[in-house]
Amino acid sequence: MIMKMSSFGYVENSVRQIIVEIINEIIKEENLPFERADSDVKLEGPKKSPNFADIVLWKKGGVLQQAALVIELKQPMYNPLDEEIVEKTFLYAAILGAPYFATSNMQNIVLFSSSENVPLMDRRKGFYKISSIARPSDLRREDVKKEMKNGLRNFLLKFTEIYSGKQVLPTIPVDEFFVYTLRTLVDSLSTPLTDAIIKAFNTDAVFKRGFQNWFVEQGWTPPLNERYYDDFNRSARQYLYLLANKLMFYLVLKTHVP
Structure with a gap:
């Protein structure tokens, strides 16, 4: 696995890998239309130093070719609606050709469409509570891992409905x-x-x-x-x-x- 340098809001590799393993378990248990999730996916771009997408969910039969979702993972102290984080994740999704991207602080995950023709922060969004974790290292506890798995299962089931066209991202009223x-x-x-x-x-x-x-x-x-x-x-x-x-x-x- 390719290691990533520490950065703003960095979640250590081992913790990120636990989340990927949980996602892959859910894909199998629920028979979702995805091949698997990978962490630290290298992105080819104009910069000399490569960037890495934290988590990529691949379409069934499309590993390393057809990304369905890109997730940027931050520590619980960061706001997943931070504009800088949203913009960076959108760029990663564009490089990989993913139709959707999401930002998460391990407590909440916010889902966006990559193709909606409006400014990023004005786009329709899906908000999903996935855990009440306080620190990334807490994910090594079985009770916290169980809560995270339940939250991610709910998110992935909702995302599958949206990805398959059965539902659309909601337009959330201002209030x-x-x-x-x-x-x-x-x-x-x-x-x-x-x-x-x-x-x-x-x-x-x-x-x-x-x-x-x-x-x-x-x-x-x-x-x-x-x-x-x-x-x-x-x-x-x-x-x-x-x-x-x-x-x-x-x-x-x-x-x-x-």
Whole structure:
């Protein structure tokens, strides 16, 4: 397997390979119209240094010739709707001739059409939740791997319907797109914020006491140490949603009040 140099949002090779193995298991179990998925597919282009597509799904009988889908995989802390990531993945899909491409942060995956004749970020999109993973290395745990497989199975079944022409990518209303975007942003930011909260909890006695008191005020049992990860993550997500509400209120106020 060709190794790829570390880069922005890089997911280590072994973890990416686990996801490819899961996809290939699903292809066989569901008898999907794809030959297999490969990782780190070398792209031939004008640059001297070759690029590599993270994951490529090949059409049945078309390995290394007919790509059905190109997936760019980033760490959970990154937003799969980041315009730079979307543009790069679209370019990779164009080089491989894939009719669809997707961006993913291992929590969510966003599906795009390669051929829709509108600006990239305005295209119809499919949003799919595939896991609640916090770190790429967690995929080595069986419970996390099982959750990921269930999420990828749902995505691949939906993608097969779209790829075969039985369904089309949805046109998402503005309000629903906003909800999807907000949820995706919270998912991507919650992990680094959770890590920051845990660090402060372990090193700042005043913060720890105030944090535990806040849990009691919410009617929750306060965490005792960092092994209570879900409790720290829940507080991080609540903070992010409250912050988003305040920002939206400010923007609405700014729009209507001179």
